[in-house]
Amino acid sequence: MPVASLTQTAPSDVAAPEFSRECVEFFSEAAQIFGVPPSVGQIYGLLYASPQPLSFTDIVARLGISKGSASQGLQMLRSLGAINAATHDDDRREYFEPEMSLRKLVGGVLNGRITPLVAAGPERIERLRRLADDGGAAKDFYLDRVEQLETWRSRLKLALPVLNTLLGPKRGR
C-alpha cells in the first residue's frame, strides 16, 4: 500500500525543492562543460541535493525523465565512479548517493577522455614516425614534429597523476 515511496520530506522543509532544482540545473550545466550529457548531470545534481539516498524510481519521478535515460545515466555515473550504490536489505532496489571526492569525480571524467588519447598514442606515433622517415627533403621537419608529439604525450602522462593528488583532500598543501 505504500503508494508514494518517494522519500518523504519534512513539512518544514520548504526550501528543499528549490535547492534541489538549483543543484540539478547547476550540475546539468557543469556536466556539459565536461562533455557529459546533461541528464547525467541532472541525476548527480538531484542526488547531491538529497539528504537521503534515492532509488531509480525516485530519480525518474523527481526529474521527470524516462526510465531509459535514468538507467543509462546511472550506468554512466557508475562507470565514472561518480555515485555509490547501497542496497538496503529487505528492499530489493538500490539507493544511490553522490561521490563527494573531487578527485574521483574529475579523475573519472579524465580517465574516460585523456587516458585513451595518451594510451592510443604510441602505435599512432610509431606509424607517423615511419611515414616521416621517408619524408624526402623535409624529413627533418617531419621527424621534429613527431618528436614534439612524443614530448606532449609524456608531459600529459606526467601531469595526470599530479593533477590527481592536487585535487585530493588537504595534502596538496
Added chain:
Amino acid sequence: MPVASLTQTAPSDVAAPEFSRECVEFFSEAAQIFGVPPSVGQIYGLLYASPQPLSFTDIVARLGISKGSASQGLQMLRSLGAINAATHDDDRREYFEPEMSLRKLVGGVLNGRITPLVAAGPERIERLRRLADDGGAAKDFYLDRVEQLETWRSRLKLALPVLNTLLGPKRGR
C-alpha cells in the same frame, strides 16, 4: 598568372600527403576529445604537418572543406591561441602556423571551459547558500553541501595554474 598558389611540395617528398592525412585524422579525433569541432582539429592537423605556413585558400583546397568552415575554424583556433598568423608583405593573404606550446594549447581550451565554471560559481553558490539557510530540518545538511561546493571551487582554482606550469617546457622538473 600564378594559378596554382597551393604551396609547392618538393617532388621527392612522397610521404608528405600520407603524413598530412594522418595528422589531420589524429588532431581531428584529439579535438573531439577536448570538445572542439573536428573540422577545427583537422585544420590544426594540416598546419601541424606542413613545413610551410598555409593560407586560408590552401586550407580550403587541401582539406576539401567549405570556406565557411575554414573561416569559422580559423577564428576558433585564433581565439584558442592555437595558431599564429603572419602576413607576408606584398601578399595580402595571411599565412598560418600551429602554436607548438602545449601549455598554450591546453590552456586555451581549459580557459574556454573550466574558467567560466569557476568564475560563474560565486553568485550561484551564494544563491544556494541562501536557499540552504531556510532549509528547515535538514538545514545543516544543505549547508554542508554548499560548503563542499566552495571547497571544490577553490581546489579547481588552485589546480589550474599548477597545471599550467606543469605543461610548460622543462621547468616543471
Added chain:
DNA sequence: CTACCAGTTCATTTTCTCTTGAACTAGATT
C-alpha cells in the same frame, strides 16, 4: 568602372548525440 581575389556572415541542411518509449528480463507477491 569592372572584374577578381581573399575572406566573412548567416540561413539552410546535414550529421550526430541525447532522450524517449515500448518491449523485454528477472525477481518477488498473491
Added chain:
DNA sequence: AATCTAGTTCAAGAGAAAATGAACTGGTAG
C-alpha cells in the same frame, strides 16, 4: 500461473552542433 515492481535494452524521434553554400564586404589589379 498471473501480476507487480525494478530495472535494462534498443530502435526510433527530437534536438543540438557542425558543415555547407550562397550572398556579401572590401581591397586590388586591369
